[in-house]
Amino acid sequence: MSGNQLIKAIIFAVVVAAGVAVAQISTGNLWVVVAVAFVISLVAGFVLSVPAAEARVAGSNSSDDEYLDDEDEEINGQDDRETGSVKWFNVSKGFGFITRENGDDVFVHFRNIRGRGHRSLNEGQRVKFYVRQSDKGLQAEDVSILRA
Structure with a gap:
């Protein structure tokens, strides 16, 4: 309920x-x-x-593609977000880093991960995200986990 x-x-x-x-x-x-x-x-x-x-x-x-899980996304060409892999993520502190395709590291906070409830990432996971320049450096936004 x-x-x-x-x-x-x-x-x-x-x-x-x-x-x-x-x-x-x-x-x-x-x-x-x-x-x-x-x-x-x-x-x-x-x-x-x-x-x-x-x-x-x-x-x-509805079709399965239209209603994917909030955290997972199929790989397709319709999204203009960048892809990368999770370098590390500290679950207890709620933040970590994603490595971009070009090798740069981008900060990620749990609030910027799609989904409900407890949101976290695992080392090595492939993700899609937008990059924003913040006061402290590059930050990932609208992060979703890719599934092949």
């Missing part, structure tokens, strides 16, 4: 609990309250599940 789904579920539970409390105050019949809560839960569950189902269907109809 993603963070957004969890937040929606919590909000929904609060709304249902408030609805049950209000219904029980205004009516003494517990079965009516339970039936109303069940119908509300059923409708809300259906409404919350429809967007997720549509996303799964949309994702299954």
Whole structure:
């Protein structure tokens, strides 16, 4: 369950609990309250599940090339980024260096690596990236791992 789904579920539970409390105050019949809560839960569950189902269907109809993993990329000629290989990367500090095709070393920070969550590189990995001149020297941006 993603963070957004969890937040929606919590909000929904609060709304249902408030609805049950209000219904029980205004009516003494517990079965009516339970039936109303069940119908509300059923409708809300259906409404919350429809967007997720549509996303799964949309994702299954797309080509594999269009939806690659955020960290990995197939090698193709459509990208104007440079290629290079990871010289070293310190996972605990979150930075390292990439060696360009011309032999120059370029600094890389974990924030400039594509992907979600924990992002790191392994020594020798082939990568694509843009190079930017910063105050401290060359820096890699928009880094993605290449897969053959």
